[in-house]
Amino acid sequence: MKNVLHFFKSIHAFAGNVLFLNLIGMVVISLFEGIGIFLLIPLISFTGIFEFRMYETSPLHSFIYMFQGISKDISLPLILVVYIVLLVGQGYFQRKQMILNGKIQQGFNRKLREETYKALVEANWGFFLKKRRSDVINIMTTELSRVAGGTQIFLQFLAALVFTFIQISLAFWLSARMTILVILFGSCLIFFSRKFIKRSSSLGSETVELSKAFLAGMTDHLNGIKDIKSNTLEKSHINWVRSTSFRIEQNVTQLIKLRTTSQFVYKVVSAFLITGFAYISIKMFQAQLPQLMLILAIYSRLWPRVSSIQSNLEELGSLIPSFQVLINLQHECLRANELDEEDYDKIKPILIQKELECQNVYFTYDPKVSTYALQNINIQIPANQMTAIVGPSGAGKSTLVDLLMGLNRPEKGSVLIDGTPLTKDNMLSLRRSISYVSQDPFLFNGSIRENLLLVTPNASEEQLWEALEFAASSDFVRKLPNGLDTIIGDRGIRLSGGERQRIVLARAILRKPSILVLDEATSALDSENESKIQAALDGLKGTMTIIVIAHRLSTIRNANQVIVLENGRVAQFGGFMQLTEDHGGLFSNLLQKQMKAAL
Ligand SMILES: Nc1ncnc2c1ncn2[C@@H]1O[C@H](COP(=O)(O)OP(=O)(O)OP(=O)(O)O)[C@@H](O)[C@H]1O
DSSP: OHHHHHHHHHHHHHHTHHHHHHHHHHHHHHHHHHHHHHTHHHHHHHHTSSOOOOOTTOHHHHHHHHHHTSOHHHHHHHHHHHHHHHHHHHHHHHHHHHHHHHHHHHHHHHHHHHHHHHHHHTBOHHHHHHSOHHHHHHIIIIIHHHHHHHHHHHHHHHHHHHHHHHHHHHHHHHOHHHHHHHHHHHHHHHHHTHHHHHHHHHHHHHHHHHHHHHHHHHHHHHHTHHHHHHTTOHHHHHHHHHHHHHHHHHHHHHHHHHHHHHHHHHHHHHHHHHHHHHHHHHHTTOOOHHHHHHHHHHHHHHHHHHHHHHHHHHHHHHHHHHHHHHHHHHHHHHHTBOOOHHHHTTOOOOOOSSEEEEEEEEEOSOTTSOOOSEEEEEEEEETTSEEEEEOSTTSSHHHHHHHHTTSSOOSEEEEEETTEEOOHHHHHHHHHTEEEEOSSOOOOSSBHHHHHHTTOTTOOHHHHHHHHHHTTOHHHHHHSTTGGGOBOOGGGTTSOHHHHHHHHHHHHHHTOOSEEEEESTTTTOOHHHHHHHHHHHHHHBTTBEEEEEOSSGGGGTTOSEEEEEETTEEEEEEOHHHHHHSTTSHHHHHHHHHHHHHO
């Protein structure tokens, strides 16, 4: 119930008074319906089947009396006209209210989607290191659309509540004792249905877990489809999908069973209640037949609504876990927030004058464990020079670069920009001046032009070709069937690994950064293209700070200084030639191994 209330508060926070306008609309529609039922009384009396003998105090008496004063020739068409007006009015308001409902629902969904996405991209890198991507995608797609469905059910639930309340008030007016009886029975029924709501909610949590697991599995399978096919691993993957699908099927079937059982129980109890209620009314309260008919007419409309309140609550119960994971994700993101949208346009890039520096830096991915990915790092990266970071796999090269970019925060020690500590305030300015090319660069399924313009939307045709020229890719782009407008597929799948790297390099240079960070960015290039890029990078020295991570040591021959990492520590530090001549050192060992392997 706490969660349903939270859901209501969230919708109210979004829709404000429109939600109440919507409720008023529901009241008006219910009133139209209620008045329509009241008009049955004079209609019945016109048939002459029943003779109305009411006590003077009965509310029905004065109502029927109103019509008895008018001649039948006038009152019958009058009632029929009022009936038509009521029906048309009800239809009109219903339409308006449905549109309003739709607007609230869609607007609330849009708000949830926007809010969650904004919170997500404004979260820091640490958040993404901890969170599984497929889980986030699942929440942003499946769970969000389940919440969207929940909004509709929630509005239906409110409508049923309002309608029930009005109908009960009318019934109360007609016969207080009988209504109290029905309310008592109805409340008992709703009280006992708590068990169904609870079970529904736990099945809903299972649905969330299953859909998370399914999407995670699907993402893994599709990412590794080449490995699956080339190693004939299809069977085990098909089996996994089979068993997960079976569990999903079971979960949904159980939900359906639960809903139909509760509806069946509800119907049975309702049938006993209504007949028992009619019996008590006649025997104990000596209700008159027309009065009884009227109350029965009201209850025949009221019961389905009470039943729908119960089934709405059950459905909401099963959807609340989705709402919960969405809200939890938002809270997690907000706790990891590193950026305010308002400040985004105000961020100015930093121009480093002297150096980027690490002073006694320690970093761990898991603060609970005492092993450090980096420890006691003391280095300077001079402005407008090329610095290479090398070392065996897992030595901490990428971690160091992430720290220099402010993606990771040191556990101890500090990163300094021209002597000023890197903090939340200047971190974004630093990143504004960086172009970063990763080991696994990001290209989206669009044209080469669109991919290039992603970072520099106003770049001219000439600037695009200039950047391609720099990245040794102008020749191959020219040869493509549609040149710059060639579509490159998901993550650039229609290009070779080397071509992809060159396009991303062109994109990085197009931004005219003051710091260029290349993390294994040329690993897939052949030696001809690699030397072209080396020459181009050499030409950039003096104009921007270049930080290069490379396994292939020939790539960094032109670097002004080399930092050699081993097990998270700086093992060696100096110029390329100086380190080469330090026989027995880690760098010269690595170089020798690579030279031998090349022979
Ligand atoms: N997200 C992470 N969570 C936990 N540990 C991590 C994470 N990323 C890296 N590590 C660990 O930190 C250490 C340094 O990793 P890093 O990726 O910086 O090495 P690297 O030198 O760049 O390796 P490679 O050359 O293979 O890319 C490794 O022991 C690695 O297992």
